[in-house]
Amino acid sequence: MSTPVAPLSTWARNVSPSPTLAVDTKAKALLAAGGDVCSFAAGEPDFDTPEHIKEACIVALKSGKTKYAPTPGIEPLRQAIVDRYDAEYGLKATIGQVIVSPGGKFNCYLGVVATCSPGDEVIVPAPFWVSYPEMVKLAGAVPKLVLADDRTGFKLTPAQLEAAITPKTKLLILNSPSNPTGAVYTRAELEALVSVAVKHNLYILSDEMYEHLVYDGVKPTCVATLSPEAAARTITVAGFSKTYAMTGWRIGTTLAPLPIAKAISELQSQMSSNVTTFAQYGALAALKEKEKTAAAVKIMLAAFDRRRKSLHAQLNKIPGVKCLLAEGAFYLFPNISSFGLKDVDFCNRLLDEEKVAAVPGSAFGAEGYLRLSYATSDEIIAKGVSRLAKFCAGLQG
């Protein structure tokens, strides 16, 4: 007999576990049991961290960089982050505006907590990265989901944004290039959204985690560079996980106006303190040893681009499947609504019957789609798509 205890907190009872991690875990368990699974569920590069980055971390570890460091990050890393924003976007910032946190996910969460109070509303365009609504709820704030489907290229329009704003709206979350759709907003599209946000005095959390994973000559836009008004209200989150295949290192970055950066640093000082000290030296090498890093990123990017095009072409050959060619990240988001099956049922049957793992669009707030990650081998992609085609033909038959 168990001892009766008090209920857990509102936060603990209301949080939903990550559905993307759940599918990935199920696929990995089937694989481990010897199953012949083709997984499109991964949310991380299938490459290893470049050697020179690992080496710098090992050197730092061996030379005793094993103590507490300043909460917002070691100085040389913060300076390197300032320098790279200047070099890439002409953005002038100071070291005080930069905070290094234990993963971009935590940078996002701290951005929400620093700006939102209980009852505030946060506009989250859907399809959304699964963690945004949960983070907003954990801050006591209210996520306002606004669906931007494939008819607008998965991009929120200024009219949709305007219609979703109320006197309680405090924050707009943007994520370009997007997880889960791969969509990349143009500079003009972002300017239009930012001007609505400025008019209503909203903060903007711009999650630019995939800024370097763009194709077809597309240039990413750093929202904070759009205007002085944008710079004054935008919290820019980026990181090392996706660009440099460093997901397990847990290092993300925030660039924010000084008062927000100060608040975030103080919050972090009470929640997690600094990112693992020697890991920060690996991140520093990623930014400092520019030629080696660029060479490694080029190889990964070329592989992602090749797989993106091949997956896109193969998907659109399947009768009933409609897929836009995304310009960024490593995901495609095909529309499977013509099959008349809920996407969750579609994914469950696809995994059970054909051993193909995909994440249902509804996990990202968009029913009727699949998220397919092409951060996997060409062989898995070819095999997985032909199984998907067979599955779809069976549904139509």
Ligand SMILES: *Cc1c(COP(=O)(O)O)cnc(C)c1O
């Ligand atoms: C992966 C990801 C992050 C955070 O990654 P970390 O591993 O926590 O640095 C943030 N936003 C989006 C959209 C992502 O896909």
